[in-house]
Amino acid sequence: MKIGELAKRTEVPTRMLRYYEEQGLITPRRQQNGYREYDEYLVDRVKKIRGLLDSGIPTRIIGDMLPCLNQPQEIVVADPDPELRAMLVRERDRMTERIALLEHHTHALTQYIAAMDRSLAATTETRLPQ
Amino acid sequence: MKIGELAKRTEVPTRMLRYYEEQGLITPRRQQNGYREYDEYLVDRVKKIRGLLDSGIPTRIIGDMLPCLNQPQEIVVADPDPELRAMLVRERDRMTERIALLEHHTHALTQYIAAMDRSLAATTETRLPQ
DNA sequence: GCGCAACGTTACAGTCATGTCAAGGTTGAC
DNA sequence: GTCAACCTTGACATGACTGTAACGTTGCGC
Structure with missing residues (x-):
């Protein structure tokens, strides 16, 4: 193609x-x-x-x-090169760290978004009775 | 400082x-x-x-x-700006995607590393009897 | 065949987060 | 006073894109 x-x-x-x-x-x-x-x-x-x-x-x-x-x-595995193995382990561990970090931030963002929504709902409610 | x-x-x-x-x-x-x-x-x-x-x-x-x-x-939340909210949701979703991807790759790498180790262990074993 | 859009080619410039280095000013210890 | 350790700005390099210019190829309607 x-x-x-x-x-x-x-x-x-x-x-x-x-x-x-x-x-x-x-x-x-x-x-x-x-x-x-x-x-x-x-x-x-x-x-x-x-x-x-x-x-x-x-x-x-x-x-x-x-x-x-x-x-x-x-x-x-044709050639179990120890250097390659070390590289793979290193990269995998870095990925794992990144995952932890990303999870932390997604959680924080989710909380903030929820807070925004609550705040929005509150202002809507206070406006409704008018 | x-x-x-x-x-x-x-x-x-x-x-x-x-x-x-x-x-x-x-x-x-x-x-x-x-x-x-x-x-x-x-x-x-x-x-x-x-x-x-x-x-x-x-x-x-x-x-x-x-x-x-x-x-x-x-x-x-002082100002629940809908545009900001949309941005945050977008970024959070992108993070979630990245997490899934990273998890997939860490898994694949872990499997490969294990295979390398098995292969290495096998060659060591076959050499031992000598 | 002609024209033209859609697609392909290379090549060069710009961006973003970094790294590295040069040339020079400031501070503190001896 | 001089020397190392720190600070300043500025410039150039790199890795992974991203845009765009200038130009060749293909296929379609006419």
Whole structure:
């Protein structure tokens, strides 16, 4: 498929798809006219890249991490490199910290929103009797 | 306190403290010699700013959001601006999405790490009998 | 074939949160 | 007085986008 279709299916702008290619995360083939030609499996890959970037993982690390997230039923580890393992543990722990932080903030925001709603309801009520 | 102490206590580099000031998130007073003078309450504020930035909220939004996260016992909403409310809901929902994503990835990574460990244990075992 | 919209290409500039460094002023200890 | 440790501003670099300009390709109606 061409870049436009991939963009639609992944909701990642074409601009970003070209950027990820520049960063070596995906390497589409080229048609004779120079257009990029994307294989089906890249749809999933791109979605995964987006997810990881949204999680705050830099492209450089995503490159090493991606093969570890392809879990076709059974996880097969070809080369249990201890350095890779350490990196994965480090990143996972950072993710866990971020989760805690985000949960704290969502909670605080939810409370504030509820307070706004109460305040709004109160002013509406006081106005009603008029 | 001076910038260095604040940096130590918040673990935010001085560079960033100056940047947050540039973005209008904090406004320290100045000593006669031009040094920035930070009040005690800014320690908390800076930590909050960091947390929000780590959660992927841009400084521009943090500025509007900060007053909503000061919960001194009871939340008092002065002006229940519906636009502000919408912004807060939007950001909270984005945070919730990020949490789901992060949880998914931490889970995947944990599984992969476990697989690496099993693989490593297996190779160690097969070597043991020798 | 012509025109034209929709799509593709590269390349360069700008943004945002950071990092890093230079050049210089201030303070405090010895 | 000098030296380290601290502060100041300012400039340039980087990583992940984001926008846009300038231009080539494709496919459709006419």
